[in-house]
Amino acid sequence: LLNLDGRRSFTGDTEDVVFINQGPYKIKRQYNDFDWKAQERFLHYIDTEYKKYPERFDNISVTVVMPTFNRASEITRAIESIQSQTHKNWNLIVVDDGSSDNTKDAVDNFKYDNRISYNFVDHVGVSGARNKGLLLSKGEYVAYLDSDNTWTSEFLRSMIVFLAQNNLDAAYSAIHSINDQGNTVCYRGDVFVWSACKSANYVDLNPFIHRRDL
Numbered sequence: 001l002l003n004l005d006g007r008r009s010f011t012g013d014t015e016d017v018v019f020i021n022q023g024p025y026k027i028k029r030q031y032n033d034f035d036w037k038a039q040e041r042f043l044h045y046i047d048t049e050y051k052k053y054p055e056r057f058d059n060i061s062v063t064v065v066m067p068t069f070n071r072a073s074e075i076t077r078a079i080e081s082i083q084s085q086t087h088k089n090w091n092l093i094v095v096d097d098g099s100s101d102n103t104k105d106a107v108d109n110f111k112y113d114n115r116i117s118y119n120f121v122d123h124v125g126v127s128g129a130r131n132k133g134l135l136l137s138k139g140e141y142v143a144y145l146d147s148d149n150t151w152t153s154e155f156l157r158s159m160i161v162f163l164a165q166n167n168l169d170a171a172y173s174a175i176h177s178i179n180d181q182g183n184t185v186c187y188r189g190d191v192f193v194w195s196a197c198k199s200a201n202y203v204d205l206n207p208f209i210h211r212r213d214l
Contacts (some may be wrong), residue, residue, distance in 0.1 A: 027196040030186035034174065046158045049165050060160050061140050062090045063212065065133030067126050068147035069097040072106045079110055081150035087157040092116045093133040094147075098123035103147075143209040151207075159209045170210035172203050 050057055064082055068075055075094075082092055092115060094107050107118045121132055134142060141160065145151060155173070163171050174189025188204055197203060 027190050027193055027202065029200060029202045030177070030188045031190075032186060034176070034187040043154065043158065046154070046161045050157065050161050057157065057161055057164065058087070058089060060087075060089060060164065061138070062087070062143055062156055062160065062209070063133075063137035063139035063141070064090055064092045064143050064145055065130055065137065066092060066094045066145050066147055067097055067129035067133065068094060068099065068103055069123075069126070069129075070099045070101045070103065071147040072099070072101045072103045075103060075106050075147040076109070077150055078145060078147045079107070079116065081153075082145065083110075083113065084153045085151065085156045086154055087160060090115060090156060091139065093136050094118045095129040095133045096120045097126065097129040137212055139212060141209050142212050144205045146206055149206050155207070156209075159207075163209065163211075169214055170208070172209070173207040175204050175207055 066075075066078065079092065079094075082090065094117065096103055096107075096118065098121065104118060104120070107116070110116045117136075119132065119136065121129060124132070130144065141163070143156065143159070159171055159173065162168070172189070172192075174187055176187055177185040179185055188202060189207070190202060192203070
């Protein structure tokens with residue numbers, strides 16, 4: 001799910017907290033609607049740019065850091081969504097933050113894929129687990145995916161092409177939040193305004209990607 005091409009369309013009232021009321025933008029932490037046409041335009045742009053230099057983009061490596069804790073029942077879907085990426089030059093570092101369930105067994109089912117590694121740490125918290133994964137990372141870029149979330153198949157390629165073509169150090173996309181029944185809860189993601197982020201961060205880490213050497 002990507003919305004890097006522009007702002008989402010929004011119609012209707014909402015009770016969401018407004019972080020910025022003045023200036024050209026009106027930032028909220030979540031929205032009830034999403035600009036699918038903007039996403040379509042953006043993905044068309046990505047496809048066009050990718051086809052110009054496919055080898056260049058395919059050679060860009062990405063490390064995906066996945067912290068997890070007692071998510072044996074969910075982590076398989078998360079890993080499969082990484083395996084389904086159209087961009088194949090990635091390695092996944094799973095950092096198990098002291099799980100007491102069979103999370104390791106779930107990850108061991110992917111031993112056939114040498115791009116995936118499993119690392120167990122004492123319970124240091126999700127931030128500590130991410131930092132461990134970051135220390136182990138080796139890709140040109142680093143991305144983050146929690147073990148209860150998934151990416152659309154074009155996510156990594158879209159982000160890499162966008163970053164490389166625009167000479168950016170970091171970028172993020174929108175997310176689609178759903179409940180256990182598969183129903184839409186909300187959409188999150190908007191243009192970056194630092195003062196809004198300082199009021200209340202609306203950039204989710206799961207669609208965030210940055211250069212490792214920052």
